[in-house]
Structures are given as structure tokens and as C-alpha cells.
Amino acid sequence: MSGSTRQSTAAARERLEALTDNTSVDLAALAGDLLDVTRVLDREVSLRRILTDPATPGQAKADLVANLLTGKVGAETVDLLSGMVRSRWSAGRDLSDATEQLGALALIISADKANELDDVEDELFRFGRIVAGDVALRSALTDSAAAPSAKAELVRDLLGGKAKAVTVALVTALVTQPRGRSLESGLDEYARLAAGRRGRVVALVTTAVPMSDTQKERLAASLATLVGRPVHLNLDVDQQVLGGVRVQIGDEIIEGTIAGRLDSADRSLAG
Structure with a gap:
């Protein structure tokens, strides 16, 4: 990660932390919006380039975000993305990565506020161990030809009612949108985010x-x-x-x- 991307990611996380201090913010909805925006950014390469072009004024990029997203996602998501595109990014992919990280972090913060973060960390680890020991299950969850909706339903069947809602949401996001990661590395990444929330x-x-x-x-x-x-x-x-x-x-x-x-x-x- 380059210096500019690292600084921009840190600034975005600080804005998210400040935003989540407001108890009226629906963190699950915010996380869902950010993960949806990540899908768009992953798919639309030209849009990523425009939003991370250092030659384009920051306000112009923020206006573009507002025009594209207002009415489609919550106001908090528009504010976060508008701030992010004003920052400097080394590559378009870095903006996508940071947006997804904020979505996952919003879920983790919601678990922390509900005093469920320890449970979520343990459930992510246990789920990884279960998948590692079941070749057929791992194949079903990582099959690139399988519809994301089918994989999401499989996660609900496996974890629904047995794990915290945040755990289900994180695993669902990972299996439906792996973004080039293995299942194991994605679970490890979320576990690090959860531990980092408490400085652990x-x-x-x-x-x-x-x-x-x-x-x-x-x-x-x-x-x-x-x-x-x-x-x-x-x-x-x-x-x-x-x-x-x-x-x-x-x-x-x-x-x-x-x-x-x-x-x-x-x-x-x-x-």
C-alpha cells in the first residue's frame, strides 16, 4: 500500500468512526450500501479511474458521487464516498478496497457496540475451520460459476440462527464478492479488522x-x-x-x- 493510499484509507476510517458515534446511524444499512458501492466500483473500471484521477478537482469528483448515489444509498454513504474521492489514491483499485474495508468495519463496529465482537471473532475463526475440513462445502462456497444468491442462501442455511447477524453478513459478503481473495485470506482479513477495532x-x-x-x-x-x-x-x-x-x-x-x-x-x- 502506497503512502497516499494509506493516508487516504486512514482518513476514511476516521470519518467512519466519527460517523458511527452517532447512535442514529443504521450501521447495517451503511455497511450494505458501502458493499454495494464496492461492487459498482469493481465492475466500472472507467468510473474508478475518474474518481481517483489526481488531475480532476476533488469537488468535481464529489459532485459526481452525489449525482450518482443520492437517492440510491443513504446520505451517510454519500458523505463518506464524497470525502474519499477528494483524497489521493495510487490506483483505482485502492478506492474499491478501502470502500469494502469500510463496509466490513461498519459491521464490526456494530458488533462492538452490541458487545458481540468477541463472539463474531470466534465465529469467523470456527467457520474457517469448518470450511477447511469440508472440501465439498468449500467448493460450493467458492465456485465461481455458482450464483451469488445461491451462495448467500447456503451461508444462511449454515449460520442462520447459529451465529451473530454480523458474522452472517461478513461471511455472505465474502463468498458473494471474494474480489480475488481466497476464502481463508478473506476471513483472516476480517478477523484482523475485528481485532484491530480494540487494538488487539x-x-x-x-x-x-x-x-x-x-x-x-x-x-x-x-x-x-x-x-x-x-x-x-x-x-x-x-x-x-x-x-x-x-x-x-x-x-x-x-x-x-x-x-x-x-x-x-x-x-x-x-x-
Whole structure:
């Protein structure tokens, strides 16, 4: 991400945060509008170019947004997009990416306000694990030939009444509009957004047996001290690790499992 795009994205997120401080804003509707606009921007390449052309005055681009969107989406969405097109973007795709990110973030903020964000983070992780273990399900959700409406209905059948509404909305957005991402990377991206809402990082913790609440609290505290930020634990049980704990935070891996140590020993002997 270039410097100008990074700054413009940060400014857009600040405007969204300020907007969502208003309790009268319907965050689900706002998120839906932003995701709909993302579809339009992804489809209309020429429009993206016009809206991100640095030679075109910002007010002219904002007027174009107002003319195109007023009456089709909420006033809050028009205001957000008008501010975004006044900013500088390195590429048209960057504007689409930021718009989609704002849509997902609006849903995450709504979960946070409802004290449901922990549940949403856990549900996104569990859904990813379920899909990873079911080849047929993953194929159905990622089939590019399948109609988006059919995939959305499948998500509702799987999660409706079993997961938070925000989780259902995020997964539906991802499977109907993957935007070149794998299902796994999209879920990871949403998980990072959710963790970032509270200034946390996500740690994938793998053990041979489920951890007790006390063990989870101690591990979270230790990792928070290590990385200097609060940590949200995504817990996975894999009997193949034999014992110990394996922790992954981003690209960093802390290997403390018996299986990992045995594998390391085998490589040392082979060398």
C-alpha cells in the first residue's frame, strides 16, 4: 500500500468512526450500501479511474458521487464516498478496497457496540475451520460459476440462527464478492479488522487438548507482554501436535509443541 493510499484509507476510517458515534446511524444499512458501492466500483473500471484521477478537482469528483448515489444509498454513504474521492489514491483499485474495508468495519463496529465482537471473532475463526475440513462445502462456497444468491442462501442455511447477524453478513459478503481473495485470506482479513477495532492482535494457538480458562488467560497475558498489545486467542485443537503449544501471530511462529521439537531434531540429525 502506497503512502497516499494509506493516508487516504486512514482518513476514511476516521470519518467512519466519527460517523458511527452517532447512535442514529443504521450501521447495517451503511455497511450494505458501502458493499454495494464496492461492487459498482469493481465492475466500472472507467468510473474508478475518474474518481481517483489526481488531475480532476476533488469537488468535481464529489459532485459526481452525489449525482450518482443520492437517492440510491443513504446520505451517510454519500458523505463518506464524497470525502474519499477528494483524497489521493495510487490506483483505482485502492478506492474499491478501502470502500469494502469500510463496509466490513461498519459491521464490526456494530458488533462492538452490541458487545458481540468477541463472539463474531470466534465465529469467523470456527467457520474457517469448518470450511477447511469440508472440501465439498468449500467448493460450493467458492465456485465461481455458482450464483451469488445461491451462495448467500447456503451461508444462511449454515449460520442462520447459529451465529451473530454480523458474522452472517461478513461471511455472505465474502463468498458473494471474494474480489480475488481466497476464502481463508478473506476471513483472516476480517478477523484482523475485528481485532484491530480494540487494538488487539490475533494469535492462532494450537494444542493437543483444549486449554482451561486459566491457561488461556495466562497465555494471553504472556503474549500481550511479548508483543506489547492485547491479544485475542483463536484456539485450535490438533492431536498431531502431541503436547505443548504452537502460537502463530502474523508470520511469526512460536513452536513449543512436542511434534515440532521432534521434527526439528529430525532435521538436525539429517543435516
